[in-house]
Amino acid sequence: MHKNTSPQSRKPVLVDLALQGGGAHGAFTWGVLDRLLEEEWLTFDGISGTSAGAMNAAVMASGHAHGGADGAKAALEDFWKLVSDGAKFSPMKRSIMDIMSGQWTLDNSPMYRAAEMMTQVFSPYDLNPSGKNPLSDILAKTVDFECLATAPIRLFITATNVRTGSGRVFRNAEITPDVLLASGCLPTMFQSVEIDGEFYWDGGYSGNPTITPLVRECQSRDTILVQINPIVREAIPKTARDISNRLNEISFNAPLLKELRMIALLHQCADADSGEGGQWARMRMHRIATDRVTELDSSSKMITEWKFLCGLRDEGRRTAELFLQTHGDSLGVRSSLDLNAMLEVQ
Numbered sequence: 001m002h003k004n005t006s007p008q009s010r011k012p013v014l015v016d017l018a019l020q021g022g023g024a025h026g027a028f029t030w031g032v033l034d035r036l037l038e039e040e041w042l043t044f045d046g047i048s049g050t051s052a053g054a055m056n057a058a059v060m061a062s063g064h065a066h067g068g069a070d071g072a073k074a075a076l077e078d079f080w081k082l083v084s085d086g087a088k089f090s091p092m093k094r095s096i097m098d099i100m101s102g103q104w105t106l107d108n109s110p111m112y113r114a115a116e117m118m119t120q121v122f123s124p125y126d127l128n129p130s131g132k133n134p135l136s137d138i139l140a141k142t143v144d145f146e147c148l149a150t151a152p153i154r155l156f157i158t159a160t161n162v163r164t165g166s167g168r169v170f171r172n173a174e175i176t177p178d179v180l181l182a183s184g185c186l187p188t189m190f191q192s193v194e195i196d197g198e199f200y201w202d203g204g205y206s207g208n209p210t211i212t213p214l215v216r217e218c219q220s221r222d223t224i225l226v227q228i229n230p231i232v233r234e235a236i237p238k239t240a241r242d243i244s245n246r247l248n249e250i251s252f253n254a255p256l257l258k259e260l261r262m263i264a265l266l267h268q269c270a271d272a273d274s275g276e277g278g279q280w281a282r283m284r285m286h287r288i289a290t291d292r293v294t295e296l297d298s299s300s301k302m303i304t305e306w307k308f309l310c311g312l313r314d315e316g317r318r319t320a321e322l323f324l325q326t327h328g329d330s331l332g333v334r335s336s337l338d339l340n341a342m343l344e345v346q
Contacts (some may be wrong), residue, residue: 014219014220016045016046018053018211020053020225020227020229021204022229023052023301024083024312026228027309027313028292028316029052029316031317035316039324044153045153046155046217047155048209048213048214051184054184061153062142065147078141082141095110105303107299112302123188124190128191136181145176148173154171156213158183158208159182159195161206162198163199167203169212171213179195183203205255212259222283223284224287225285225286226287227287233246284330286335288320292315
């Protein structure tokens, strides 16, 4: 366990968390949360999560309600171990060459390539007519949904309405296994999820994650964004697969960037003492991210080998540790994320 980087007398700071989605890359977020939960001076007010971020949020809040920080840490490890165990017999495995060279990719996996090609021709309604999602049973084992309704940590889970294209944010008492599955429902892999007569896809299309409820409904003035979806890539994609993957990254980042730019603008022109604009102007933003995720290819989001997940967890812990050492003193005082850069025209 890392040594606590903060003085024992540190005044408590109320923080919100904003957790992005990204498949197995969400294990990086697991590591970040695992490290932050060790800081007794941090109190978690609200968590906004999408897709894998939604899973992490619900598991953490449920575990925390039952056993505090230690309960949350244990619940997160249980969830990711079950994800790994559940995929042990999946036909989509790394190639022998990639295993021998230590490459974390499925690009050379015949079954992954075949599945990718099939999604271009067949829909999930053809390939998975029962609509079964293996995460359903895992969530039932690791999240106490009745407890979430009254859990002290406020949850905001985003899913995208297929009919309207708009995002819906589900709060504690509304959260069910279907809500979490809807938040992570990639249209090419799973059937849309029906909730209250409407059908939903992945929340990343409308908010990855959604910042607005953290500003409007939480007392905290500090939001820590845990980012696993790269905003900038220097290399120009040229293959059909790389172009498709980059388009997905851009579309999944667009709603978040819009909200961050709004916060930046309101920081410059809004009266912090008045109205909703003042609420946004008072928000202090922080970000935890790593180049390690940017270096991984998109197919690795489907890799659930325990060694891979633990490696991402360890990178999350390392990055959170560095954040605490570098920006811990900014929490409760000032933004550590350069919001003015969000307004620069590239």
